[in-house]
Amino acid sequence: xxxxxxxxxxxxxxxxxxxxxxxxxxxxxxxxxxxxxxxxxxxxxxxxxxxxxxxxxxxxxxxxxxxxxxxxxxxxxxxxxxxxxxxxxxxxxxxxxxxxxxxxxxxxxxxxxxxxxxxxxxxxxxxxxxxxxxxxxxxxxxxxxxxxxxxxxxxxxxxxxxxxxxxxxxxxxxxxxxxxxxxxxxxxxxxxxxxxxxxxxxxxxxxxxxxxxxxxxxxxxxxxxxxxxxxxxxxxxxxxxxxxxxxxxxxxxxxxxxxxxxxxxxxxxxxxxxxxxxxxxxxxxxxxxxxxxxxxxxx
Numbered sequence: 001x002x003x004x005x006x007x008x009x010x011x012x013x014x015x016x017x018x019x020x021x022x023x024x025x026x027x028x029x030x031x032x033x034x035x036x037x038x039x040x041x042x043x044x045x046x047x048x049x050x051x052x053x054x055x056x057x058x059x060x061x062x063x064x065x066x067x068x069x070x071x072x073x074x075x076x077x078x079x080x081x082x083x084x085x086x087x088x089x090x091x092x093x094x095x096x097x098x099x100x101x102x103x104x105x106x107x108x109x110x111x112x113x114x115x116x117x118x119x120x121x122x123x124x125x126x127x128x129x130x131x132x133x134x135x136x137x138x139x140x141x142x143x144x145x146x147x148x149x150x151x152x153x154x155x156x157x158x159x160x161x162x163x164x165x166x167x168x169x170x171x172x173x174x175x176x177x178x179x180x181x182x183x184x185x186x187x188x189x190x191x192x193x194x195x196x197x198x199x200x201x202x203x204x205x206x207x208x209x210x211x212x213x214x215x216x217x218x219x220x221x222x223x224x225x226x227x228x229x230x231x232x233x234x235x236x237x238x239x240x241x242x243x244x245x246x247x248x249x250x251x252x253x254x255x256x257x258x259x260x261x262x263x264x265x266x267x268x269x270x271x272x273x274x275x276x277x278x279x280x281x282x283x284x285x286x287x288x289x290x291x292x293x294x295x296x297x298x299x
Contacts, residue, residue: 120148
């Protein structure tokens with residue numbers, strides 16, 4: 001089981017999914033050198049660290065998180081009913097497992113602190129972070145260049161922007177929305193989405209349509225149980241697409257060793273799929289029903 005986005009097993013997974021040239025320890029954190037462009041003429045690389053995509057925890061060691069407080073109707077969990085606490089705990093255990101599952105961990109560039117920008121925009125919401133990247137490719141760069149972290153050097157932010165701009169150049173000039181094409185190229189590399197085949201209309205792919213829907217959701221607030229349920233439904237769809245992309249990527253990059261590589265993560269993949277099924281079942285219970293806000297009161 002992968003226990004964090006920076007543990008040894010997570011990095012073994014990253015080494016299989018991404019072209020990591022080398023790793024090192026910097027200030028107690030493991031950093032990898034990711035070769036994101038590798039052709040016959042030259043290579044381009046950037047330092048990366050581990051990160052989670054969707055952060056959906058409901059509870060931490062001290063108290064409920066923002067999402068947990070939504071489910072608790074703003075009350076302390078200790079003041080909720082027994083039945084509610086049981087459902088809450090079951091849901092939180094599933095979400096904690098999925099947080100560091102193979103479908104939800106990735107690498108992000110270390111220079112410029114893209115992970116910190118993600119945390120600072122929308123309370124670490126993945127959809128709002130993708131929306132900010134979409135606006136960056138639209139030419140609205142303040143969210144990224146001046147995003148979270150007052151101690152960040154402009155030098156590092158420029159390194160980050162140079163990396164992001166590599167994907168901007170990959171957008172098709174014939175595409176009606178170059179920003180979406182650029183973002184899709186970035187997501188294909190960072191999140192192992194299935195790449196666009198030559199001659200294929202990117203706007204007709206399920207990955208494009210999903211990212212478009214996700215960034216549209218990224219500008220909506222999450223303030224109710226139905227909002228939270230919708231956000232989790234997007235997370236599940238992301239994991240399903242990522243699962244498909246990971247298998248496709250491993251098959252392409254490892255070829256004759258594909259089955260051997262997949263065998264290493266077979267238990268993780270199967271357990272993650274089981275947890276997603278359990279999560280889907282919980283989404284249909286009244287713990288997410290705004291009209292049932294008081295149905296778990298202590299008798």
